[in-house]
Amino acid sequence: MAGNYDPSFAKEVFDNVDSGEEIKMCMQCGICAGSCPLRHEMDYPPRQIFTLIRAGRRDEVMNSKAIKLCTSCYRCKVRCPRGIPVIDVMHGLAHYGIKKGIIPRKGTAAFGGEFWKMIYNIGRIDEKTLPLKYNLLEGLVPGIKSTIEMAPMGIQMFLHHRMKLLPERKIKGIKELRKMLDKAKEMGKGGAN
Amino acid sequence: MKYFLYGGCSLEAGGKNYMVSLEPVCKALGMEFEEIEDWNCCGASISYAGANELSIMTLNARNIAIAESTGGYDIVAPCSSCYIQLVKTNHELKEDAELRNKINVILKEGNLNFKGSLNVRHLMDVLYNDGGIDKIKSTAVRPLKGLKVAGYVGCQTVRPYGEYDSVERPKVHDLLLKAIGADPVPFPKKMQCCGSGIFLTELDRCLGLVKEILDDAIANGAQLISTVCPMCALNLEMYQDKVNAKFGTNFNMPVVYLTQLMAVAFGMDLKKEAALDYCVIPPEGIIKAAIGG
Ligand code: SF4
Ligand code: SF4
Numbered sequence: 001m002a003g004n005y006d007p008s009f010a011k012e013v014f015d016n017v018d019s020g021e022e023i024k025m026c027m028q029c030g031i032c033a034g035s036c037p038l039r040h041e042m043d044y045p046p047r048q049i050f051t052l053i054r055a056g057r058r059d060e061v062m063n064s065k066a067i068k069l070c071t072s073c074y075r076c077k078v079r080c081p082r083g084i085p086v087i088d089v090m091h092g093l094a095h096y097g098i099k100k101g102i103i104p105r106k107g108t109a110a111f112g113g114e115f116w117k118m119i120y121n122i123g124r125i126d127e128k129t130l131p132l133k134y135n136l137l138e139g140l141v142p143g144i145k146s147t148i149e150m151a152p153m154g155i156q157m158f159l160h161h162r163m164k165l166l167p168e169r170k171i172k173g174i175k176e177l178r179k180m181l182d183k184a185k186e187m188g189k190g191g192a193n
Numbered sequence: 194m195k196y197f198l199y200g201g202c203s204l205e206a207g208g209k210n211y212m213v214s215l216e217p218v219c220k221a222l223g224m225e226f227e228e229i230e231d232w233n234c235c236g237a238s239i240s241y242a243g244a245n246e247l248s249i250m251t252l253n254a255r256n257i258a259i260a261e262s263t264g265g266y267d268i269v270a271p272c273s274s275c276y277i278q279l280v281k282t283n284h285e286l287k288e289d290a291e292l293r294n295k296i297n298v299i300l301k302e303g304n305l306n307f308k309g310s311l312n313v314r315h316l317m318d319v320l321y322n323d324g325g326i327d328k329i330k331s332t333a334v335r336p337l338k339g340l341k342v343a344g345y346v347g348c349q350t351v352r353p354y355g356e357y358d359s360v361e362r363p364k365v366h367d368l369l370l371k372a373i374g375a376d377p378v379p380f381p382k383k384m385q386c387c388g389s390g391i392f393l394t395e396l397d398r399c400l401g402l403v404k405e406i407l408d409d410a411i412a413n414g415a416q417l418i419s420t421v422c423p424m425c426a427l428n429l430e431m432y433q434d435k436v437n438a439k440f441g442t443n444f445n446m447p448v449v450y451l452t453q454l455m456a457v458a459f460g461m462d463l464k465k466e467a468a469l470d471y472c473v474i475p476p477e478g479i480i481k482a483a484i485g486g
Contacts, residue, residue: 112242
């Protein structure tokens, strides 16, 4: 990816990405990058992502695996001397990319997508069926293979009373919850899509 | 003292041993819990893939608003992932009037309103500050003498606000372990993230994180790991086989909840209340040796 220079990219991030405007305060000290547990796995650690945004490097940023590799540990947010919620910017960028159909880490995007769908549908997460749904997204054959690979764990959980047998039911206020979530989607930064 | 308990989705399933043990332990310390009526999922750490910030905040604002409309007690979250979501929403909405107005427009769809009258607290905060070390000590009629425990704190348990413990050098978990007679070992990786919400989808990367934590616990002489979060417990316990397969290691380290150890120390039933048989890697032998049973 040659990474074309796109001078409007920084503004696009400030205006449309959740918490995107926060990076204006970044002084490039690198503390966030040094604190991140998966920094060795990231192509660009957080500090560099912010440099690239300001340099208009749209392709590098949106295709970076770093923004999808955040474990949500909050270490960056705790340590940033400028009080920037680095984690929120990383999540915002990941969400923005997924909305735009740029999905370099398919697994996490798919899992998170199913997770959210389940919340929207029933208001809670059913720990039994979520991994199954996620595995099946890979397609039926690889999905069944992954499910079988994970089965010993499920059986152990079951034997040790750690599986809820009844399917999770919808919360009573699901209709209202969905109305609220529709509204939140619309009112969020960048609008409904 | 009365509280709202927000157990979340995990404590009804994978984290059941946390729920089973925390209830009698907190009762013994004089705490009483009420469930938040018709609560919804907090969104955990991964919802950002499917939703914007405001939507995730809505989930938590709804739970807080229901609690506010049905009672005036603090909300206690035993799961660190739920805790962080609730406390963050509560914090930001209390501080930012504009955001609060926005959220209240949204909540109106369900006839709810966020006032900002409650606190959200981690179970560990409540055990330490409301239960109190003295009361815990005097309730621990069966102290876990000499049991070497690695007190794992994890990341979201005290971050980012550090409301009840240091975000860089937390000590509350170790103090609670000491109060029940156990011997917390030095554990530099006690705050290293276990992989949390992206574990399943980034297995290869996260197995390395778990290995480092287990290595550190063992190098410091721990016999078992104590946790205060169902995500941490799951990742540290259930993936040891996969870590062993990947790295050629031999881990078989029991992982329990702090409240399970407290139940044991409080003289409660090892199964019915301490729920030790819920653990997949059995901790009974080590624990019985410590209590001389
Ligand atoms: S919250 Fe995310 S970006 Fe920040 S240090 Fe943790 S993993 Fe890295
Ligand atoms: S720690 Fe804060 S100021 Fe320093 S590079 Fe990271 S975001 Fe910028």
